Amino acid sequence: MLNPTKGLEMRSLQGKRFMIRFNHIIDRNRALQVCPWSFKKNTLVLSGVGVNENLMHVDLNWCEFFVHVPDLTLSKMTFDIASLIGNKIEHFRNIEVADSGRVEGTSMPIRVALNVTQPLFCSLRICTTLGETIVVSFSYEQLQNFYYLCGRLGHISKYNEDQFVEGFIYPWEDTSYGPWLKASLCDGGISVSIVELGNLDCV
Incomplete structure (x- = not known):
């Protein structure tokens, strides 16, 4: 706060x-x-x-987040790749790079300005400047209220009553969106909180 x-x-x-x-x-x-x-x-x-x-x-449609990209090889943990991915999501802002020219850690936290009226990105297929195609997934630092069925911020999935119905399936069992889009604090980056749309x- x-x-x-x-x-x-x-x-x-x-x-x-x-x-x-x-x-x-x-x-x-x-x-x-x-x-x-x-x-x-x-x-x-x-x-x-x-x-x-x-x-x-x-x-008031834009807000900056740290978007984490896990499971990249060391050769892909660079400023150029981060910039490419960030601009594919929305607008790349920055990323901290070590003296080696690469990003340190197991996850690449990219600072990106997101359009909060649009669904969150779960993954993207990226073509690098070398002609290589890679598929990257995302998680969002301090991501809070969003709807698991549409991936939009400011919406909440209200299924507390439904879960008592026989055969109930949690929304994230049949959707690309779910709690896994929330990056854990140990993923790196600046830890800050993320109002109602x-x-x-x-x-």
């Missing part, structure tokens, strides 16, 4: 939108840079707002 050192002011706008005014620029920058944040296990989408912008027209403007 947001916990600014110098405090903040918040007011409701319309629908699920709010405006946050931070009392110090350092708190504001941290809130924008160290995301995604969460509130009651829902994704919180933040966006900086200019003084000449209409608060109701700010685009987002919607906080911050000034």
